[in-house]
Amino acid sequence: MIKGKIAKVSGPLVIANNMSGVQMFEIVRVGEKELFGEVIETKGDLASIQVYEETEGLKVGEEVISTGNSLSVELGPGIMGGIYDGIQRPLKALRDLQGDFISRGISVSALDTNKKWLFQAIAKQGDQLTSGDFLGFVQETHLVKHYIMIPPGLSGKILEIKEGEFTINENVATLKDSEGVEHHICMMQKYPVRIGRPFVDKLQPNEPLITGQRVFDAMFPIFKGGTACIPGPFGSGKTVMQHQLARWSDADIIIYVGCGERGNEMTEVLIDFPELKDPRSGRPLMERTVLIANTSNMPVAARETSVFTGIAIAEYFRDMGYNVAMMADSTSRWAEAMREVSGRLEEMPGEEGYPAYLGSRIASFYERAGKVKTVGNPGRTATLSVIGAVSPPGGDLSDPVVQATLREVRVFWGLDARLAFARHFPSINWLISYSLYSHEFEKYFEKGELKGFNNLRKWALKVLEEESELQEIVRLVGMDALSPNDRLTLEVARSIREDFLQQNSYHEIDTYTSLSKQFLMLKVISTFEETARMAVQKEVEIESILELPLKESISRMKEVKETDLQKLEILTVNVKEMIAGLIGGRA
């Protein structure tokens, strides 16, 4: 154990002397109150420490004690449905101990150490196991079977394995390694947050992450194991979209990190999620969700780690073979926390004062996403998808955090203040957004019931592109200059925007749309275009097409329940017949 003394205090940064021998990223306890800190720089016998709690009152000369550990998460049954701060202290326990306001110097175990869980064995006595192998499982919630795995770095023969009710710290198995050393294994394991968990192989994502959000699924899809970013100015809908993803996407496990954002937004999740039902299982969403909440007014250094705490938990569930999705709102606050600490360290600043290593930090975070073949037996593939919100100053996409993020992620959902002002939500700008999974999308929808989805997608994007060119012309010379065909294109584009892309998260039906419904909705609009185009060719007046009582039925497609989808098929037929009627009428 190394004992040093505080030499300087400046905000969240403490410099201590007499610290030679301390490791980088080692956890230390700072001062009389034993505040949590992490060593982020060593120089001679000086150590620079970022402190995860308020440093008010710390004095020069107070003691700093090393712990020999690096910042780790506690992993085991009891983690699901929890809400933690940036260093995985359970906020409920903090409330019970300290009251409604957070104070300092408290260490609480992340997981309930008294609760007994029913451990069911998978492995048997005499089995030869290596790290990642399933030892057994606990049915943690209705939705989550929590597998107990051999921790990383351990292997050997099972001498004994138990079954029954245990706390997370009681032995459930004993393992003898090749050197004859016996290891007692309990259901809880610790793992350092800054190091990615090992895996066997990275694979190409090939299944869409279905989110129920039309602009994502049908236009700019993310795949399971993929990465996406949502940059946008304040009020453009980053958080609402992240919440929607956490609610509706078809991942098995959701890790939601509120990083330096509003307290009430975390409260909203805490209040809503236990009531909202998973559309597939009908169970409360909280049963598959872990929340990390380090709000903007909580200590800055813990904000920096909250993202790593989240991804370390996410990787643990990935290793069980699950499809995990992690949302981080907002990664800009995380980058700013790095900037603040870097500034106090007097490091040479890069762009906009961010540290020069900003890009590599962002890269090393998104790199932890992916579809992998996990370690351990039985062999399994699993995915970890990561979706980060970015909050650039003034919504300006040239911001260094946006730029560094765009170099890493495969899907870009660009939010647009102008759309948000007109209450076009989600305010995803369809002209700048992209998904690099369009090839995978095409392959995935080559066969099956939704065959043709990819053509509809390409068609819709093309119409929207044409619209933007036509609007240029309208702005110069007015609507009159357009041919009937162009007028029709504008009408169809408006319909795609308003009747398909726009989706109200707060509407009980509109909030989630299945792929089948998305497909049918696009089908209706494209049928409208096809037949209307034919009619225009036959010199039917475009006004008379627009006067048909179709516009309203099309705009009400969103309100059609998932159980009534045949209504949309009927609408397709109606669209065809009514417009054809106009052609017939002329003949």
Place this chain on the structure above:
Amino acid sequence: MITKEYLGASSIAGPLMVVEGVEGIGYEELVEIKSKDRFTLGKVLEVSGDKAVVQLFESPQGLDPQSLRIHFTGKSLRLGVSLEMLGRVLDGLGRPRDGGAPPLAEEFIDINGRPINPFSRDYPNEFIETGISSIDGLNVLVRGQKLPVFSGSGMPHMRIAAQIVRQAKVLKSGESFAVIFAGMGITFEEANFLIKDFEASGAMERTTVFLNLANEPVIERIAIPRVALTLAEYLAFTHDYHVLVILADMTNYCEALREVSAARKEIPGRRGYPGYMYTDLSTIYERAGRIHGKTGSITQIPILTMPEDDRTHPIPDLTGYITEGQIFLSRALHRKGIYPPMDVLPSLSRLMTKGIGPGKTREDHSDLSNQLFSAYARGREARELAIILGEGALLDVDKKFLRFADVFENRFLRQGEYESRSVIETLEKGWQILSLLPVEELKRVRKEFITKYLDKYFSQAGDVQEDSIL
């Protein structure tokens, strides 16, 4: 606790004082500084070896570094709070400015406060009726929200704040209300107008004013919002008050912050404001809210003037990233003589969905406001096109949207300074104006609401057009 006293500072530069040869000084502790004829306060900004950097809360003018007696108190800055403070006008550190006796403290509380545990928060969902259509109809204020006004110099933000204080009510009885006004660097006239208005409406007896005027030292602004919120927390969470806190002008606060940062030679963030300004502002704004199991609440209306009306300026930008929405004022509407000149489109209340609906306002509120927003946005687009190409170049339907936008500004937004509209009046006005548009264009409202709330206005649509002021 042993407190420490030293004679003489080694330097004073701007708002910073350096004291050397010290020992056992705590980060952020309160410092009392005595000179021959003055007593001032400061706090420790940095300790390093035997050196402490102290930020002064008051102007250093007339202080001679060598002769100062500097007392490190070992405590952080605390505010003595009590119910007696209601009805008083105090300075940035809670001392009387109104000639009265210092209020007797019931409790001393650290002005920095502590973060509310997100697990303890209760979601704000109680509608506050302000009587102003552009707020109640479109950007609803709820109890426990932080909703700033983004204004510009010369615009009527203070009058709007005063109108909210006069008219705001919640549909419940038997509750205690209080108003806390923190004036930072505002002019004597502005402060005087507000205090007179509070007195005239009878609000003053449940109001505390903390004041630092424009001609008073900039650094005295740094403590004000925290002092004001400390009293607010005491009233809300100890005495069950519903507290409305108005912070004006946050731009002046941020400038004071920049001054301290510059004096410390910190690496600046955008436009010279410190990189930690987001965090600093959040420790002010996040002190709004409600707590499970407690009756009281803190609602904040920070007011800030955007330098050069620039929305991307770091002060409105960082504020908007923290607060739960924002109300923009528009200079164009103000020039047209429309009061309140609310710039509807970029304005937003993020907590609106939870504060409206059946049992709170009315079932159609959410659909109606969405429809008004999108119709007005389309009307504004049409107006822009009409400016370039002439109204003749518009399609018939776009002409209708253009007309809608005009009527909307004149009948819905425009309102008297002493006119209070109930939320039902506001909603009805909204439907009435929507009747100017073809019904198939009203895609944002449920069909049943059209039958229930709109159809009755159709026959009268002509009337709306005739007596509207264009």
